[in-house]
Amino acid sequence: SQTIHQWPATLVQPVGSPLSLECTVEGTSNPNLYWYRQAAGRGLQLLFYSVGIGQISSEVPQNLSASRPQDRQFILSSKKLLLSDSGFYLCAWSRVSPYEQYFGPGTRLTVT
């Protein structure tokens, strides 16, 4: 069966510090991978998606970047965090079809 892991579960970081969130998927190959963010009081928003190793597309301009160094590994990064980067970050994966998405447990990031 397929499993998706995210870490860390919670993170408190000062403004201006770097960020690295990691997501790994087990039990499937060549998945589509996604990073979503839920800011406080707001709905979920797609940040990045990847259809293959090294292929990253951004949906919204922001202070964050993503990378996919291996087929089942997806990393969300920032060089310098802003207060507005606080939120709940979810990684998800799907097969190309029929589009059902499976979500990781999430990382709650607080930038102070």
Add this chain to the structure above:
Amino acid sequence: KNEVEQSPQNLTAQEGEFITINCSYSVGISALHWLQQHPGGGIVSLFMLSSGKKKHGRLIATINIQEKHSSLHITASHPRDSAVYICAVPGGGADGLTFGKGTHLIIQP
């Protein structure tokens, strides 16, 4: 871009009541997702449907593709059903999801 609207935003009901949450979207889709988010933040996929109706236990989801509308029903509601219910449709790049703002449901004993 697909716009997803959910109603109501907040709903408080008594245990045992029949619950309905509505979702409408602006652009035709291949499938619609209903998700459940618990207070800790974790998200569980409840349904993915492209036509008609699906049922899992006390949960029923329906979709009308022509009217661009879906409903999630909970029969015999229970306090453990308290959560945020989110409607989502493919519409982002590589079919990433576009989400409604969610319905915060509280079932009181």
